[in-house]
Every structure is written in structure tokens, then in C-alpha cells.
Amino acid sequence: MSEPSRNYTNPRQIEAEITDLAFDGKAVGQVGGKITFFDSGLPGETVSGEITRKKARYNYARVLQVLVKSPDRISAPCPHFDICGGCTWQDLNYERQLFYKRKQVIDCLKHIGHLGDIPVDEIIGANEQFFYRNKMEFSMNSEGATGFVLGLHRRGHFDRIFNVEHCLLQSEISNQIANWFRRFVDDKKIPVYDIIDHSGFIRFLVIREGKHTNQVMLNLVTAEGEMPFKDELINKITALVPSVTTIVQNINAAKANIARGDYERILYGPGYIEEKLLDYTFRIYPNSFFQTNTFQAERLYGLIYDFLEPRKDDLLLDLYCGAGTIGICASGLVGSVIGVELEPSAIRAARENAALNNINNIAFHIDSVQDILMQKNGVLNDATCVVIDPPRAGLHPKALKRLAELAYSRLVYVSCNPATFARDAAYLVGAGYAITKITPVDMFPHTMHIELVAALKR
Numbered sequence: 001m002s003e004p005s006r007n008y009t010n011p012r013q014i015e016a017e018i019t020d021l022a023f024d025g026k027a028v029g030q031v032g033g034k035i036t037f038f039d040s041g042l043p044g045e046t047v048s049g050e051i052t053r054k055k056a057r058y059n060y061a062r063v064l065q066v067l068v069k070s071p072d073r074i075s076a077p078c079p080h081f082d083i084c085g086g087c088t089w090q091d092l093n094y095e096r097q098l099f100y101k102r103k104q105v106i107d108c109l110k111h112i113g114h115l116g117d118i119p120v121d122e123i124i125g126a127n128e129q130f131f132y133r134n135k136m137e138f139s140m141n142s143e144g145a146t147g148f149v150l151g152l153h154r155r156g157h158f159d160r161i162f163n164v165e166h167c168l169l170q171s172e173i174s175n176q177i178a179n180w181f182r183r184f185v186d187d188k189k190i191p192v193y194d195i196i197d198h199s200g201f202i203r204f205l206v207i208r209e210g211k212h213t214n215q216v217m218l219n220l221v222t223a224e225g226e227m228p229f230k231d232e233l234i235n236k237i238t239a240l241v242p243s244v245t246t247i248v249q250n251i252n253a254a255k256a257n258i259a260r261g262d263y264e265r266i267l268y269g270p271g272y273i274e275e276k277l278l279d280y281t282f283r284i285y286p287n288s289f290f291q292t293n294t295f296q297a298e299r300l301y302g303l304i305y306d307f308l309e310p311r312k313d314d315l316l317l318d319l320y321c322g323a324g325t326i327g328i329c330a331s332g333l334v335g336s337v338i339g340v341e342l343e344p345s346a347i348r349a350a351r352e353n354a355a356l357n358n359i360n361n362i363a364f365h366i367d368s369v370q371d372i373l374m375q376k377n378g379v380l381n382d383a384t385c386v387v388i389d390p391p392r393a394g395l396h397p398k399a400l401k402r403l404a405e406l407a408y409s410r411l412v413y414v415s416c417n418p419a420t421f422a423r424d425a426a427y428l429v430g431a432g433y434a435i436t437k438i439t440p441v442d443m444f445p446h447t448m449h450i451e452l453v454a455a456l457k458r
């Protein structure tokens, strides 16, 4: 962002003081008495900008200049910060990032859940504020003057990519691989997939890395067809980066622009990597969900088990269990565990992971949480405590109603969306639960994402 200056003449320019950061990371100010959401700017700053979209009750605007800087503003260390759509809070010092994340949890509880009297603990910040991700998805495109690009999305553009030379999110190895792969695809003239006319072949490069095992997976998401120059690619990349232990081609023949295939071909190695969480080992397949920040996931899980107060005779329900990591890591603390998850491939991984760790007191069900909870006298009735970790949309209304009826005495809610958490928590409190503790956890430094763990008791 350019240095402060008041020498602008554009009559459409507006000026505002930024007073807050909104839940989605936008900066909040007022222009002519109307709430205006700016694409950047920090609380305490005065900015000039222009309105980009007008709505009945609020506007959106783009910042052109910061006229008065906040003392919390720092120089973002990432060389791509000005154009990258990734870490939009990198220019806010980390202590203040944590302050605003906790504030957003408090605001959601107050305004959405009308639970303003519930105290929220200090947020658990990350020790590893850079190079913390174990998964990165790099997009590719053919961009007019620039030609082939491989990297991340430009801020504010779903269809424009820039070349990432040095990202601070995953690891230096990941940068090395991405830069090498860009040159390889360009040199070999492998056609890049075009999201408009759906021609071309190569779509995404996904790199996954075991932070505790140093095993690296390359997942090449492509259209239908054999990966060209496959042997040369394998030989060269494994010689350059020996920690690459597996390479998989994921075939996405659909038009949907997602880094996930319908089926896969293992090109090299076993087709998975391993990662450790707490004392357990997990296999991660190209399409399996796995917590993206290994280090903070360990702290998050530690908090879950503290809040759960597990007993050796407990039957624990791990609802929305993904690849079973919460239940598997808890299996030594309780009598037995039942995990429930909709996605069959995640349950396959969960069962395999349980076997890999010699765990015999855990069972998994492929089902929707709302459907399995609705079964009267079903498999979940004898449970004594529950962990729920739903997607951003929060609990399905049927699941919420049934959880309230089943009245489990100890319930831990893990949420990646304080707004839907506040909505669900309000319902559960209305049905007789008390929230005894809420702790936010920063899983994604420099972004506006917030995770939290809450203990609910009957």
C-alpha cells in the first residue's frame, strides 16, 4: 500500500476512519452515516478509497491510500502480500490479530446468540506463525501477457493467478517444488486447463507435508488422460527433493474448478503420506480431510480433552469425525469411541488409522449426523459424552434438536465459524445446557479464520 498523501483530486474518492474488523476480515468504517466495508485498512486508521458496491444498508469500498496509519500496522514479510488473496492480515501485528479474533467470537455470541454474558478465554495463539500449513493448493492458468502461471489467486479475483515464488505458509521445500513444477510444465508445454472453455490438461498442484514425519506428497489434479513426461517428472523431482515420498494423479473430469479428483492413479510411492498427531500416526490420502495446521491441531485436541473430562468408562461420540483423529487420539482416555461421518473415504481412512495404531475400542459409521441421531434406540443412545466438530454451516437443525433431547451430560463443540456456533449454542442453552468454557484457537495466523472449543454441560 502506498505512503500517506492527501494530494488526490478524484471527486468520487471517499475518506473514512476504520473502527473495527468485521467477521469476514473486512475493515469497517462509516461514509455519510452508512456502514462501509473496506477491502483493507486497520482500526484507528484514516483511509481514502472508492465505493465499489452499494447496498441498501451498507456499501463496499476499496482503499486507495492509508492517510493516517495505525501503530499496529507492520510491514508484511511476504513478498506477495500486496497482490495475494491469502494472508490478508499479515500487515497487522500478531498480538492485535489475536485480539480481533477473540473480539469476533465475543461479538458473535452477543449479537447472534444473545449470549453476551458468557466469558470467552484468552485465545491460544500459534508459536509457529509462518510455515505452519501442511497442505497447499496451487492453481494454474494461462494469463495473456504473462503466459503460464502457477501460484495463488490474486486478491479479489477468482479467475486470476499470480506466480508464487516464495510463500511463507507451508515450507521452503514447498516453494522449491512449486517453482520447479512451474518450470517443468512450462518447458514441456503441458497444456493448462482453461476454466472458461474447459480445454487443456493440468489443473492444480497440491502439496501435502507431514510436519512431524517430513514426508511429502505431490497431488497433480488433471483432466482425463495420462500424465505426460511422467517418468522424467518422478525422477527429477525425487532427486531434487528426496522427501517427496509419493506422487498421485487425481483425475477431475468435471467442470467444477476444485482440486479434487473423481479417481486417482498412484504414480510413485504408496499413494499416501503419514503424519503424527499427539502420540498417534495417521495416513493422509490425497482427498482425505486432515487438520491443516498440525501444531495447532495438537493444541486444539489437548483443549478438547481437557474440556471433555474423560473417564475410563465413557462411551464417547466423535460426531463429524472426518478421518477419526479426535476419537483415535482420545481412545486411551475413555472406554470406547463411536465416530460418525458422511464421507465414505474419510471413514475408510479412519478405520485404517485405527488399525495402524492398534486401537480396538473404536467403531465408525458412515452416516449423516442428523440421520443417525434421529434413530430411536439407535447405536448412539448409550453414549456418555460427545465431541461435535461440524463444517462451517454448523449443526443441521434436526441434529441440534435431537442433541438437545438426548441431553448428553458433557458436550464439547469445536467450531470453525463463531457465527454458526453462536446460533447453535443459543439453541442448546435454551434447551437446558450451560456453556462452562469457550476458548478460541488460532489455527490460521494472518488470516481472518477463527476456531473455538466450547464445553457444554447439562
Ligand SMILES: C[S@@+](CC[C@H](N)C(=O)[O-])C[C@H]1O[C@@H](n2cnc3c(N)ncnc32)[C@H](O)[C@@H]1O
Binding pocket: 289, 290, 291, 320, 321, 322, 323, 324, 325, 326, 340, 341, 342, 343, 346, 367, 368, 369, 370, 389, 390, 391, 396
Ligand atoms: C470440520 S471437519 C471435522 C474434522 C475432524 N473432526 C478432524 O478434526 O479432523 C467436518 C466433517 O464433517 C463432515 N460432514 C459434513 N456434513 C456432515 C453430516 N451431515 N453428517 C456427518 N458428517 C458430515 C465432513 O465431511 C467433514 O469431514
